[in-house]
Amino acid sequence: MFKIHSEIFNFGASMAQPVQARVRAVLKESALLQADVESLADDADLYAAGLTSHATVNLMLALEEAFDIEFPDRLLRRRTFSSVNAIAQSLDEIGVYKEAA
Amino acid sequence: MMPAATVLADLHRAFRDELLRHGLLISLGVDGLYGRGGAFENVIERINAAISTIGDPDRPEVMRFPPGIGRWQLEKSGYTRKFPQLAGTVYSFFGSDREHRALIETLDKGGDITVGQQMTQVALTPAACYGVYPTVAARGRLSEDGALVDVYAYCFRNEPSIDPARMQMFRMREHVRVGTHEQTVAFRELWMRRGRALVESFNLTLEVVVANDPFFGRVGRLLAANQREENLKFELLIPITSKEEPTACVSFNDHRDLFGRAWSIETAAGEPAHSACVGFGVERIALALFKHHGFAPEDWPRDVRDVLGL
Numbered sequence: 001m002f003k004i005h006s007e008i009f010n011f012g013a014s015m016a017q018p019v020q021a022r023v024r025a026v027l028k029e030s031a032l033l034q035a036d037v038e039s040l041a042d043d044a045d046l047y048a049a050g051l052t053s054h055a056t057v058n059l060m061l062a063l064e065e066a067f068d069i070e071f072p073d074r075l076l077r078r079r080t081f082s083s084v085n086a087i088a089q090s091l092d093e094i095g096v097y098k099e100a101a
Numbered sequence: 102m103m104p105a106a107t108v109l110a111d112l113h114r115a116f117r118d119e120l121l122r123h124g125l126l127i128s129l130g131v132d133g134l135y136g137r138g139g140a141f142e143n144v145i146e147r148i149n150a151a152i153s154t155i156g157d158p159d160r161p162e163v164m165r166f167p168p169g170i171g172r173w174q175l176e177k178s179g180y181t182r183k184f185p186q187l188a189g190t191v192y193s194f195f196g197s198d199r200e201h202r203a204l205i206e207t208l209d210k211g212g213d214i215t216v217g218q219q220m221t222q223v224a225l226t227p228a229a230c231y232g233v234y235p236t237v238a239a240r241g242r243l244s245e246d247g248a249l250v251d252v253y254a255y256c257f258r259n260e261p262s263i264d265p266a267r268m269q270m271f272r273m274r275e276h277v278r279v280g281t282h283e284q285t286v287a288f289r290e291l292w293m294r295r296g297r298a299l300v301e302s303f304n305l306t307l308e309v310v311v312a313n314d315p316f317f318g319r320v321g322r323l324l325a326a327n328q329r330e331e332n333l334k335f336e337l338l339i340p341i342t343s344k345e346e347p348t349a350c351v352s353f354n355d356h357r358d359l360f361g362r363a364w365s366i367e368t369a370a371g372e373p374a375h376s377a378c379v380g381f382g383v384e385r386i387a388l389a390l391f392k393h394h395g396f397a398p399e400d401w402p403r404d405v406r407d408v409l410g411l
Contacts, residue, residue, distance in 0.1 A: 052359075052362070053324060053327050053328075053359070054179060054182075054359075056323065056327065057182075057320045057323060057324065060320065060323055061320065070319075071319075073319075073322060076319065076322040076323040076326055077323065077326040077327070077330065078323075078326060078327045078330050078331075
């Protein structure tokens with residue numbers, strides 16, 4: 001169900017932008033990366049940009065608070081938080097796009 | 102098929118009762134807390150000697166720590182973030198005479214000792230190597246050779262259990278390597294071969310598997326998944342009370358730069374140091390020996406007694 005929904009909203013980058021932008025805002029606010037968040041591409045590897053396992057935990061908690069969600073167990077893995085796009089996709093999977101719409 | 106929890110609990114209780122009956126363990130009235138009898142302790146010493154025989158040629162620096170470390174060290178290492186449910190902090194009475202009087206009244210009424218209690222600066226050592234990182238860090242930048250430490254300490258985990266192999270206070274013998282990524286990777290590979298060979302020489306069946314630490318909660322599931330995906334922890338399992346649920350008796354851990362960053366330990370090149378450790382749960386190995394070869398070490402197979410010098 002969410003899948004169909006996300007396809008609709010992925011037509012235009014402008015529609016997808018808000019979630020990516022909000023993810024960036026969380027990354028920036030939580031100051032978990034030494035690298036400049038703005039200069040990172042949406043698909044840039046956050047672990048390569050200095051996201052430690054320690055910081056991943058803080059990022060997960062910050063995202064849950066910002067989006068008022070709980071990541072389900074199946075998403076509690078390294079890949080979920082590997083890039084801005086990966087995070088946005090995970091949020092999409094648990095229905096955040098729908099709420100944003 | 103996994104044995105039902107009640108079946109497993111019965112097996113644990115039966116084994117524990119046998120150990121107590123033979124005077125190998127001494128009950129302290131709390132699950133997971135035991136005194137050790139002479140025969141048990143002798144086996145512990147022989148296991149440690151066997152580990153020394155393997156590790157001593159590397160000329161590690163020997164460090165022995167008490168069962169307590171600075172609470173600030175536990176916090177700085179990140180342990181209390183990841184394992185708050187296992188950590189033990191020492192509390193004591195900081196009250197006045199007035200509070201002492203209240204304490205006595207409370208105790209007389211059968212209450213507990215919480216009156217006037219506050220945290221001390223002491224935490225219980227969660228793993229033998231936790232004292233090593235601050236010590237190495239305090240010496241400044243590493244040399245090209247890095248550091249290699251042989252460490253042994255009583256450790257504490259808040260997890261009461263009737264399984265004698267899950268003690269709340271137990272000893273861990275470790276070798277710890279601090280240096281470059283290449284040095285720590287080579288160290289862990291070496292000890293995985295050595296650990297396997299040692300346990301095989303005790304005539305015990307084993308398997309080595311990818312594992313994760315018992316991180317707390319939902320956040321812990323993420324940490325555990327990360328640890329497994331990156332093969333950061335291997336455990337050597339030996340069946341003790343159950344073949345289906347063998348017990349982790351040795352662990353081989355790659356911390357990457359976790360402690361190097363937490364303690365600002367630098368390699369000779371100025372990079373955050375990596376660390377790795379091998380940890381032998383000596384009580385668990387002893388329990389495996391007693392389980393498989395009998396409660397009387399003098400009756401153990403000749404080759405096992407030879408390896409242990411018994």
